Amino acid sequence: MNETEILKHYWGFSSFRPLQEDIISSVMNGQDTLALLPTGGGKSLCFQVPALAKEGICIVVSPLIALMKDQVENLKAKGINAVAIYAGMGKREIDILLDNCIYGPVKFLYLSPERLLSDLVRTRISYMNVNLIAIDEAHCISQWGYDFRPPYLQISSLREIHPDVPFIALTATATAFVRQDIQEKLELKDPKVFVQSFARKNLSYVVFDLEDKYKKLIGIINNVKGSGLVYVRNRRETSEVALFLKRNNISADFYHAGLDKDERSRKQAGWKENKIRVMVATNAFGMGIDKPDVRFVVHLDLPESLEAYYQEAGRAGRDGRRSYAVLLANQSDQIALKAKYTDSFPSVEEIRKTYHYLGSYFQLAYGAGAGVSFSFDLADFCKRYQLGVIKTIGALKFLEHDGYLTLSENIFLPSRLMFTAGNEDVYRFQIENSGYDPLIKTVLRSYGGMFDHFAPISESDIAKRLGISFNDVVRQLGTLQEQGLLSYLQQSDQPQLQYLMARVDQLHLDTDVKYIELRRKIQAEQISAVLAYAGTPVCRSIQLLAYFDEPNADKCGVCDVCLAEKKAEDLAELSDKIDFEIATLLQTGLRPLDELVQEVKTGSDQEKLNRIRELLDAGKIKTDGKNYYL
Numbered sequence: 001m002n003e004t005e006i007l008k009h010y011w012g013f014s015s016f017r018p019l020q021e022d023i024i025s026s027v028m029n030g031q032d033t034l035a036l037l038p039t040g041g042g043k044s045l046c047f048q049v050p051a052l053a054k055e056g057i058c059i060v061v062s063p064l065i066a067l068m069k070d071q072v073e074n075l076k077a078k079g080i081n082a083v084a085i086y087a088g089m090g091k092r093e094i095d096i097l098l099d100n101c102i103y104g105p106v107k108f109l110y111l112s113p114e115r116l117l118s119d120l121v122r123t124r125i126s127y128m129n130v131n132l133i134a135i136d137e138a139h140c141i142s143q144w145g146y147d148f149r150p151p152y153l154q155i156s157s158l159r160e161i162h163p164d165v166p167f168i169a170l171t172a173t174a175t176a177f178v179r180q181d182i183q184e185k186l187e188l189k190d191p192k193v194f195v196q197s198f199a200r201k202n203l204s205y206v207v208f209d210l211e212d213k214y215k216k217l218i219g220i221i222n223n224v225k226g227s228g229l230v231y232v233r234n235r236r237e238t239s240e241v242a243l244f245l246k247r248n249n250i251s252a253d254f255y256h257a258g259l260d261k262d263e264r265s266r267k268q269a270g271w272k273e274n275k276i277r278v279m280v281a282t283n284a285f286g287m288g289i290d291k292p293d294v295r296f297v298v299h300l301d302l303p304e305s306l307e308a309y310y311q312e313a314g315r316a317g318r319d320g321r322r323s324y325a326v327l328l329a330n331q332s333d334q335i336a337l338k339a340k341y342t343d344s345f346p347s348v349e350e351i352r353k354t355y356h357y358l359g360s361y362f363q364l365a366y367g368a369g370a371g372v373s374f375s376f377d378l379a380d381f382c383k384r385y386q387l388g389v390i391k392t393i394g395a396l397k398f399l400e401h402d403g404y405l406t407l408s409e410n411i412f413l414p415s416r417l418m419f420t421a422g423n424e425d426v427y428r429f430q431i432e433n434s435g436y437d438p439l440i441k442t443v444l445r446s447y448g449g450m451f452d453h454f455a456p457i458s459e460s461d462i463a464k465r466l467g468i469s470f471n472d473v474v475r476q477l478g479t480l481q482e483q484g485l486l487s488y489l490q491q492s493d494q495p496q497l498q499y500l501m502a503r504v505d506q507l508h509l510d511t512d513v514k515y516i517e518l519r520r521k522i523q524a525e526q527i528s529a530v531l532a533y534a535g536t537p538v539c540r541s542i543q544l545l546a547y548f549d550e551p552n553a554d555k556c557g558v559c560d561v562c563l564a565e566k567k568a569e570d571l572a573e574l575s576d577k578i579d580f581e582i583a584t585l586l587q588t589g590l591r592p593l594d595e596l597v598q599e600v601k602t603g604s605d606q607e608k609l610n611r612i613r614e615l616l617d618a619g620k621i622k623t624d625g626k627n628y629y630l
Contacts, residue, residue: 001052001053002053003021003024003028003049003050003053004016006049006052006053007045007049010052010078010079010080011045011078016045017042018196019035019037019194019196020042020045020046022194023035023046023168023194024045024046024049024050026192026194027046027047027050027132027166027168028050028053028054030166031166031190031191031192032166032167032168032186032188032189032190032191032192033166033167033168033169033191033192033193033194034138034168034169034170034179034182034183034188034191034192034193034194035168035169035170035171035194036170036171036172036174036179036193036194036195036196037170037172037194037196038172038196038198038200038310038314039172039310039311039314039315039318043136043170043171043172044071044136046168046170047060047132047134047168047170048075048108050132051107051108051131051132051134052080052107054131054132055129055131056128056129056130056131057101057106057107057108057109057128057129057130057131058107058108058109058130058131058132058133058134059109059111059125059128059130059132059133059134059158060108060109060110060111060134060136061111061112061113061116061133061134061135061136061152061155062110062111062112062136062137063112063113063136063137063140063147063149063152064137065084065086065112065408067136068084068086068110068112069084071110072084072108072110075107075108080107080108081104081105081106081107081108082106082107082108082109082110083097083100083101083106083108083109083110084109084110084111085097085098085109085110085111085112085115085121086110086111086112086115086408089489090416090454090487090489091120092418092420092454092487093416093418093453093454093489094120094121095120096418096452096453096454097453098120098121098124099124100453101124101128102124102127102128109128112151112408113140113149113151113152113154113155114151114406114408114498114500116151116154116155116157116158117151117154117406117500118371122157122161125158125161125162126161126162130162130165131165132165132166132168133155133158133162133165133166133167133168134167134168134169134170135152135155135167135168135169135170135186136170136171137170137171138152138169138170138171138174138182138186139171139173139174139178139182139307140152141153141155141169141181141182141185141186142174142178142181142182142185143181143515143518143519143522144175144177144178144181144522147307147308148401148519150400150401150403151400151406152185153185155186156185156186156187159187167186167188167191169182169183169186169188169191172310172311172314173307173310173311173548174307174548175547175548175549176549179193179195197545197550198310198544198545198548198550199541199545199550199553199556200314200317200541201556202317202320202321202322202323203313203314203316203317203323203324203325204322204323204324204325204556204558204559205313205325205327205540205541205544205556205559205560206324206325206326206327206540206559206560207326207327207329207533207534207540207560208326208327208328208329208560209329209330209331209534209535210328210330211330213300213328213330214241214244216328217230217241217245217298217300217328218245218248218250220296220298220324220326221245221250221277221278221296222250224295224296224324225295226277226293226294226295226296227271227274227276227277227278227279227291227293227294227295228277228278228279228294228295228296228297228298228316229278229279229281229285229294229296229297229298229312229315229316230245230278230279230280230281230297230298230299230300231281231282231283231297231298231299231300231301231312232280232281232282232300232301233282233300233301234282235256235257235258235282237280237300238254238255238256238280238281238282239254239280241254241280241300242254242278242280245278245280250277250278251275251276251277251278252276252277252278252279252280253267253270253271253276253278253279253280254267254279254280254281255267255268255271255279255280255281255282255285256281256282256285257282267279268285271291272291274293283308283312290318291315291318292318292319293318293319293321294315294316294317294318294323295316295317295321295323295324296316296323296324296325296326297312297313297315297316297323297324297325297326298326298327298328299312299313299326299327299328299329300328301329301333301336301337302327302329302333302334302336302337302530302531302534303327303530304337304340304523304526304527304530305526305527305529305530306526306529306530306533306544306547307526309327309530309533310544310548313325322558327534329534334531334534334535337527337530337531338527340390341523341524341527343388343390343391344390344391344393344394344523345391345394345516345519345520345523346391346392346394346395346398348511348513348516350391350395351395351398351399351509351511352506352509352511354387354392354395354396354399355395355399355404355506355509356506357381357385357387358381358405358497359503361381361384361385362374364499364503365503366502366503366504366505367502367503368502368503369499369502369503370499370500370501370502371498371499371500372498372499373496373497373498374496374497374498375494375495375496375497376407376494376495376496376497377494378392378393378495398511398512398515398516398519401512401515402510402511402512403500403501404499404500404501404504404509405497405498405499405500406497406498406500407495407496407497407498408495408496408497408498414456414457414458414491415456415457415458415459415488415489415490415491416454416455416456416457416488416489417443417447417450417454417455417457417477417486417487417488417489418450418451418452418453418454418455418486418487419450419451419485419486420484420485420486420487421484421485421486422451423451425485426440426485429483429485436476436479436480438466439462439466439473439476439477439480440480442462442465442466443457443462446461446462446465450486454487454489459473459474459477474490529547533547537561537564538561539555539556539559539561539562540556540559540560540561541553541555541556541559542554542555542556574602574603574607575611575614577602577603578600578602578603578607578608578611579611579615579620581599581600581601581602582596582600582608582611582612582615582621583620583621583630585599585600586621586628586630587630590627590628591627591628592626592627592628593612593628596608596612596628597609597612612628
């Protein structure tokens with residue numbers, strides 16, 4: 001099948017969106033490619049279609065585990081074989097998946113950038129028939145980007161393994177400087193660069209500077225029909241704002257990464273299916289969710305960068321219909337954003353202490369832990385050592401940059417099971433240990449392929465079938481693992497912290513002080529840009545486009561600044577018309593006030609009276625107390 005036939009067969013579309021076809025042609029010609037398409041512009045098709053058209057496997061590097069899982073599930077639903085490898089998986093599990101990529105029919109291997117640091121993964125990739133290497137969210141490779149991820153710097157090493165395989169780098173948000181940085185860091189060879197305008201003509205950007213944000217939020221939701229998103233600063237606010245909306249008879253729910261997997265899925269589905277009208281969320285919500293009919297996105301707090309704001313606001317109006325991106329910000333928000341910036345930068349000493357506390361928290365000896373992953377409860381860690389959350393996150397990011405550890409976002413990993421003993425050994429065990437026979441039979445009948453690979457299981461489902469408790473299932477599976485019959489990985493729903501090198505003592509912990517200062521400078525510039533956007537009475541679209549290196553853009557005509565200007569122009573035009581009529585009438589003779597107001601045809605009575613008062617004050621018309629005259 002050619003590219004258009006692949007698009008029709010798997011996605012049901014008969015033609016590509018603007019730029020998609022050009023990007024795909026570049027990839028098909030074996031050229032390195034950089035593609036900038038705004039949120040909702042169909043970036044994933046730009047590597048998925050050519051990868052399906054070519055022989056071999058496509059390696060996709062993505063920083064967001066939730067996004068990887070979502071794309072893998074979508075591909076599988078279309079009958080396309082795809083797998084993902086990320087933090088929290090066991091070595092044996094990864095081993096089997098990589099084998100399937102070498103010898104099996106897998107077309108897409110999704111990897112978090114941290115996984116490229118592993119010798120096991122790099123060695124196996126060298127045996128794969130790779131047809132394309134796709135780097136999603138490519139701005140993460142640039143320390144000047146808004147979401148720099150140090151492990152992204154390892155991606156270029158794939159060049160050494162597969163020097164002739166083309167790269168495609170994709171992002172929705174990157175300034176000209178960051179675009180150049182992406183090309184250099186990925187060592188792209190004579191790349192074709194495709195940039196779609198950042199202009200969103202159907203999106204009306206609005207900023208309100210007011211104290212009573214909740215009252216305004218109600219007004220926005222009541223005046224704009226359709227579903228919407230409300231972004232807030234923290235998890236506590238999500239539930240508070242959702243409850244406030246419900247009390248005002250608005251169908252609303254809340255979402256954040258701390259909810260368990262089933263609850264997150266249920267809430268997300270309710271909103272996507274329009275059973276819930278408004279979702280109040282932290283920025284953990286929205287990535288990879290394809291809901292085209294979002295009519296409004298409201299930010300109740302100032303974002304940390306214009307890149308993040310553009311991406312989050314851009315989730316409105318993907319269907320091309322009029323939609324609204326509203327930022328509610330006041331003076332106290334500006335102070336809070338500046339304070340957060342100050343608080344998020346730990347000192348070198350604080351970074352050292354955080355690293356030391358981590359070793360104690362995980363009970364890790366000096367010289368141990370290289371390659372080991374732990375489920376990490378940030379709130380519990382900060383509480384135990386009396387640390388500030390924002391500063392601790394900052395310290396962890398610097399430790400990540402310096403190569404000591406990596407930290408993934410919250411991820412739900414279901415329980416997985418694989419029989420490590422052969423068929424005959426399992427059967428013999430069942431005969432000799434009849435008490436475990438019902439459990440083993442139920443597992444084998446309920447889930448397939450467990451002698452070849454890890455299969456997801458549900459302990460509660462197994463418990464229901466056997467008529468025993470959840471804890472009994474967990475205990476029995478643990479015993480079978482101790483007996484060497486199977487490998488059992490229990491579910492996890494927490495971030496994964498992995499030590500990239502063995503724990504060192506504080507004296508041997510090297511911290512890149514210059515990098516800390518650079519990040520401080522970059523973040524200060526990003527916050528200044530946000531404050532300027534919110535406080536400058538210039539067309540919002542022009543400001544955003546200028547930030548993304550699209551100067552000399554036309555006014556959008558639909559943002560709050562443009563609408564205010566238009567209103568002022570209309571008012572001036574109305575005033576001129578009323579003034580002209582008043583002057584014309586008074587030239588023909590004296591008029592009492594009520595007659596003058598009645599004979600002027602333009603404007604309301606109040607507008608006419610206002611103009612008569614203005615003309616009197618300016619001395620352009622006069623009155624003798626009874627009549628008006630020129």
